[in-house]
Amino acid sequence: MNRLRSRTRMLRPASVAGLAATVVVAGVAWYVVVDAGGRGADATDPELVALGAAVYEQHCAACHGRELEGEPDWRRRKADGTLPAPPHDATGHTWHHSDELLFRLTRDSLGVIAGEDYRTTMPAYGGILSDREIWSVLAYIKSRWPADIQKVQAER
Numbered sequence: 001m002n003r004l005r006s007r008t009r010m011l012r013p014a015s016v017a018g019l020a021a022t023v024v025v026a027g028v029a030w031y032v033v034v035d036a037g038g039r040g041a042d043a044t045d046p047e048l049v050a051l052g053a054a055v056y057e058q059h060c061a062a063c064h065g066r067e068l069e070g071e072p073d074w075r076r077r078k079a080d081g082t083l084p085a086p087p088h089d090a091t092g093h094t095w096h097h098s099d100e101l102l103f104r105l106t107r108d109s110l111g112v113i114a115g116e117d118y119r120t121t122m123p124a125y126g127g128i129l130s131d132r133e134i135w136s137v138l139a140y141i142k143s144r145w146p147a148d149i150q151k152v153q154a155e156r
Contacts (some may be wrong), residue, residue, distance in 0.1 A: 052138070053140045095152065
């Protein structure tokens, strides 16, 4: 019985607070180290936007345009049934979607949303780019939108 009392006394509020702090610190460390920079396309983060510009240039500009203008007639299907690459500037529909959906579309392909039989020339970038690189591209794209469109998209 005395052993039980002494163990119970060991769990004082200071010990519980210390344990809670340790769990929080470990969680934050995991988030920063494992998640490689966090989630989200923060268009106000200059480092993330700069990385996104470089990744966009290397992996996206050939189809979506150096100025995010997309391919001509992007709403009209080609002879093979695929749609041309849409613009990612304010004239397109990218900003109509949430960050999470844009991330999933980029990482996993349009088949995730439209169905596996959906015809597209865009690859799934999950095996090509890291999550951080995908988020950075989205941050770069968002940084090019006017403030009012950024605000509307952020509410999605």
